[in-house]
Amino acid sequence: MYPPELVKPMREDLTRVGFSELHTANDVEDALKKEGTTLVVVNSVCGCAAANARPGAAMSLDNSKKPDHLVTVFAGVDREAVDAARANMVPFPPSSPSIALFKDGELVHMLERHHIEGRPAQIIAENLKGAYNEYC
Secondary structure (H helix, E strand, O other): OOOHHHHHHHHHHHHOOOOEEOOOHHHHHHHHHOOOEEEEEEEOOOHHHHHHHHHHHHHHOOOOOOOOEEEEEEOOOOHHHHHHHHHOOOOOOOOOOEEEEEEOOEEEEEEOHHHHOOOOHHHHHHHHHHHHHHHO
């Protein structure tokens, strides 16, 4: 587990653009039960989360269509919430960071770490915008 003061600015990268933090399994289940589309970002302390995933997720919101709900869980911090989120991302193996789009509780689009690592934030944003245009 990482100390709160270390992850605070990493959390704020997403909360300042409208993401809500989920800390428990119940939080995750409640979020995924909501009608409409929900974007879930599994945040991380790694460099590819800082350089690619968080900026890409934020940039993706500059689109005419976007998810109804924006939520995030933090790997290595919110273990219960991360485990619950990942359980809903099956058949994809656990990875951090990762970004998933759900529609009415069903997984419809997934970006695993290998889709994020080494790719510019703009590419991640464009990928997510394509998913929003299809599902939102």
